[in-house]
Amino acid sequence: MRVWMLAAASLTAGAADLPVRQVILYKNGVGYIERAGTLAAGESARLEFKAGDMNDVLKSLVLIEKGGGKVAGVRYDSMEPLDRKLAEFPFRIEGQAPVAKILDQFKGARVEVGIGGQRTSGVLVGARHFASEKQPEKQEATLLLDSGELRVAELGAAVSVRFLDPGVERKFKDYLALVAESRAGDRRSLYIDSTDRAAREITASYTLPMPAWKASYRLLFGDAADALLEGWAIVDNTTSDDWINVRLALVSGRPVSFISRLYEPKYISRPSAELPEDQAAAPVLFESLVDDVRKAGVETAPAAGAPPSPLRMLAQRRAAEAPARESVPSTAAVSTETREVGEWFEYRFSQPVTVRRHESAMLPFLQQKIAARKLLIYSGDARPNPTTAAELSNSSGKTLDGGPITIFDSGAYAGEALMETLKSGDKRLIGYGVEPGVRVSSKTDSKSQIVREVRLNRGILTTKTARADSKTYTVRNSTDKARLLIIEHPIRSGFTLISPKPVETTNNFYRFELKLPPAATTSLSVEEEYVFDTSTSIANLTMDALLVYVRNKSLSETARRQLEKMAELKRYIAAEDAEIRRLQAEIDQMVQDQQRIRENITSLNRVTGQQDQVQRYAKQLADQESRLAALRDQQSAARGKKQALESELNRLIETAAF
Known part of the structure; x- marks a missing residue:
């Protein structure tokens, strides 16, 4: 019965897919998708998403029709369970059910049964499916013809069965459509309807949960003073759509994004309200009968003491609240502002990019020479050998997103490092190895304390004392090349640097440059001072202490x-x-x-x-x-x-x- 099997497919006819035209990936776990295409007259656009993506789609979907058309609305698959959806139908189609069992649920419906070249139509009285030891399986349907005749149709010989009632046929197709949709599992369809009766162009854009794009770099040193820097972006297409010749942009920024549960139906608890029940009329009491009535247990409550009905209480409460609601002004204000997003930067690829669904790609976004110099860095006493490093000056005119960087020197692998985000014009030190040919040792010396200032107030003697500390770095260069060493001396709380002057100062270190001649020993002494106050009662001091x-x-x-x-x-x-x-x-x-x-x-x-x-x-x-x-x-x-x-x-x- 091919008519039945094609019923579900007819529901989605007239819905067209919109191809992906633009993708923008961010660092905050979302991606911006833009689709565009031309739809024929009366045609709806169909988009398909994962069930978990629907919250973001419903929150961010933007629709634009070019040519004056208007979007009539958006339809999408509900998240209600299939059993709950099917429970609304007055019939049930179970798996492997024979045709007779299905038809028997439509008693009273007009049907048409085609057997050979003959078609018989009438009201369905019933259908049965039976089998016995003497007789093979058999299916029959009993029809009441327009002439009043009851006729039994052999369903096993029928080539078609059709519902003549459009309402029954529509419900049957809707039932099958829901079953077909359930096979999609995690997939949800969204349809965009339009009032335009002519062909038009439509653009749909939205955000989806997407993996953050990643950057990696290669730094190639040669004989020249500068170096070649290559930047590669790693993008992941975790959607169910192919990105064919799309405009791709990568934004290194973190816009505020959150999940709002819009896809899940939300039910609000409502108060119960009932009309007052009609009470039986009380007997009319005359004065001479009051005592007798009371003895019989018949009493009437005064009208003022009767509680108001729930409906009246609700109306009174709303009336009391109405003035307060009317006096509150609207807090919604429409405001637009054009601003420069200074902390974000974008890499936009000039050529279209293709990334198939469930695939990843590594795309080059930078290949440029930048100012770089090789040097050594000594950052403490944990290891006597300094770190092989490079100082990068971002002369590319672009902000470089943070990521791993692999260094090659004279065509050979030299090491790896991590680089934080580097803005245009900034400098950054990256360490990628250890230099065994250079050793650094240090010695700390504390000198005597000197009283810099003495103050007396109300019997309290306060002295400001300075303690001078000296740390000497001794560097032995055993290589046959002159090297440049940067010593990172830790900044200590309360200490003031006296000498020498650092070339740079970070939050935690002073940086001093020291030129290392080949096969020679060089030293650097860092002088610091610690000033502290001491207070004591002058009455407790002896004569000798005062002197x-x-x-x-x-x-x-x-x-x-x-x-x-x-x-x-x-x-x-x-x-x-x-x-x-x-x-x-x-x-x-x-x-x-x-x-x-x-x-x-x-x-x-x-x-x-x-x-x-x-x-x-x-x-x-x-x-x-x-x-x-x-x-x-x-x-x-x-x-x-x-x-x-x-x-x-x-x-x-x-x-x-x-």
Whole structure:
């Protein structure tokens, strides 16, 4: 039954494909595709995409018709599951189902059955498929003819079966079309309809998820001072379309791009609202019957206490919100702006490019001589041998996108490197090997600290001290060629470079150039200074510590006199303190002597004939008491003098400032 098998194909007739004309690839994971073509009158354009690409297509699709035509709309395959789509049909076609089983679902439909040269039409009463041991498989359809006659048609002998009802035929074709589309799997079709009845040109452009294009370079050194730089772009056509003679451009930029789920149907939860139910009429109550009615359990609620219906509540809420909505102005403003995208740059190929679907290509976008010099780079103590490197000056007039670069020297492979994006006129160092014929060693030396500045404020003495550090690089060139070495000296936080002056400064390094004669040793000394502040309370400093600050040459004469006065007062205080300690020691010794004398007197009083000795001890004890009183007076005077000196020192400390 060929009529049935061709039903699905008729649905897509009149849809034309638009070939790809232009492709622009970016670094942010998307690509811009432009298609264009001529469509005949009444013809729709058909585009095919992966299901995962539909979100980007629906978000970015732009359609232009030349010649005055207008786009009527865009149709595309829904993402509903096939079973859910087929469930809407009143019939079901299962796999390997016989014709009789399919027809039996269309009882009441008008059909035409062709057997041999005869065609019979009528209303389908039913169809059956049966088989037995005595009789082979058989399929029959029973038709009610216009004459009222029931006729049985042998479906096994039929050459065609056709639905005479256009509505039934359309549903049957739609069913088969959905089944045919499901075989495409991940593919989705999009149709562009137009109101124009004449031939017209149409352009469709959109973005798709695409691999970022990549750049790689070859740097060829020869005998000349410059070098030849070749740039190759690697592009991947992951689409299902061939790019035949397309205009290709590569943009090294990252426009903002995101995924918005437009392809997936979005269902919004809605509130439920119902009309109020009609209530049964309550009996009319008269005053004389109120008590009896209450006893019977019949009560009526006052109208004011009845809750409003859900529909009325919704209407009231909308009425309350309406003024607020009307007072909010529109935030949508149409604005266009022409601007220069300074950070992006584009490589556009002048000749058409062909890349087949699911293939990749490597296309040359640069071949030009640029200024380059070979040198060595030493970047630290991790390895004694410097890196073989080249300094590239981008004189191509183009921005070079970052990527790997392979270096060839005198026709031989020399190494590989990575190059960051290089704008026109900029320079970049690339390292691609190790030079074993040159060794670098370094030695660090810290010199004595020098007090650069002394400040005093409210008793706090702050000193600014400088510490000089020196690092000497010693380079041994064992080769027979003169070389140029760049030493990258790390920039340390808090340190200031004194000498020598660097040729370049990066975020992390000072760069110094050092010419290396053949078979010779050369050195470079880098001087740095670290300045730091130290604060201390001047009251805690000794006289000797103050005198050290007094001798500092950075002090002003006023500051020097103030510190000298403080040192002098501290010396007087120290002298009085020493006197107090000396007197205390003498007092302590005298107290011990008095204790010993008292013990002797007590012992002698027990012995007869020792009165003279007791008298002598008593006189000695009396003399010591007089001396002890004098010592205590002297100690008290010393304490008073010390206290006066300390008060004077404290006043000086509080008021002194420089």
